[in-house]
Amino acid sequence: MSIAENIQDFQQRLSGTNCQLIAVSKTHPVELIREAYDGGQRAFGENKAQEMMQKQPQLPADVEWHMIGHLQTNKVKYIAPFVHLIQSVDSLRLLQEIDKQAQKHNRVIDCLLQFYIAEEDTKFGLDLEEAKQLISSEAFAALQHVRLCGVMGVATNTDDEQHLQREFSRLKSYFTTIKEQFFPNDSFFKEVSMGMSSDYQLAIAEGSTMIRVGSAIFGNRNYSVAP
Numbered sequence: 001m002s003i004a005e006n007i008q009d010f011q012q013r014l015s016g017t018n019c020q021l022i023a024v025s026k027t028h029p030v031e032l033i034r035e036a037y038d039g040g041q042r043a044f045g046e047n048k049a050q051e052m053m054q055k056q057p058q059l060p061a062d063v064e065w066h067m068i069g070h071l072q073t074n075k076v077k078y079i080a081p082f083v084h085l086i087q088s089v090d091s092l093r094l095l096q097e098i099d100k101q102a103q104k105h106n107r108v109i110d111c112l113l114q115f116y117i118a119e120e121d122t123k124f125g126l127d128l129e130e131a132k133q134l135i136s137s138e139a140f141a142a143l144q145h146v147r148l149c150g151v152m153g154v155a156t157n158t159d160d161e162q163h164l165q166r167e168f169s170r171l172k173s174y175f176t177t178i179k180e181q182f183f184p185n186d187s188f189f190k191e192v193s194m195g196m197s198s199d200y201q202l203a204i205a206e207g208s209t210m211i212r213v214g215s216a217i218f219g220n221r222n223y224s225v226a227p
């Protein structure tokens with residue numbers, strides 16, 4: 001199937017659900033992103049600020065760019081003018097820098113808190129206590145140019161469905177806890193970003209509102225080729 005057909009296939013599967021597709025275009029050239037765009041896709045995920053910054057002006061302005069990778073504070077400025085949602089916020093310091101850069105561009109940048117849910121040392125993210133501390137801090141209350149819209153997590157890379165189910169359900173429970181404690185009346189706090197090419201069906205069953213799908217749309221990534 002072509003990239004556009006893959007997009008339409010996913011859109012069809014997701015229609016009638018509360019879940020949207022983020023097409024993960026990292027490492028892929030803008031020509032392939034345009035094929036997905038022509039298939040109707042508007043939300044794209046990248047994991048490197050500079051790569052996102054290079055691709056953004058080459059594609060239509062109504063593309064929604066999602067940052068899904070670990071973001072260093074000194075790179076926030078590259079994406080602050082246009083980024084739609086920063087899904088990978090894992091510290092107050094990063095949130096403060098996003099706030100500062102958003103202010104320069106007179107905008108409010110939507111963010112998700114990334115949680116550590118996998119059993120792998122290499123994955124970034126907060127635990128529930130750290131997230132609660134962050135949200136209840138005075139420093140967070142002072143921020144005017146960021147808006148927390150939910151949570152994000154990357155599950156363990158495994159075929160064990162029960163294991164994945166547990167991780168997804170844990171992330172959903174973090175979302176519910178934070179929603180009830182801090183954002184009960186804020187309709188914008190509603191996102192649970194979880195699920196990738198190999199596990200999105202399980203993630204949807206556990207309450208995902210955003211699946212981040214790369215290889216099932218664009219094919220395998222070749223990290224040795226520059227975008």
Ligand SMILES: *Cc1c(COP(=O)(O)O)cnc(C)c1O
Binds near residue numbers: 068154196197
């Ligand atoms: C690369 C990536 C994805 C997509 O992975 P696929 O297995 O290609 O679907 C999703 N989420 C994050 C955070 C990623 O870095």
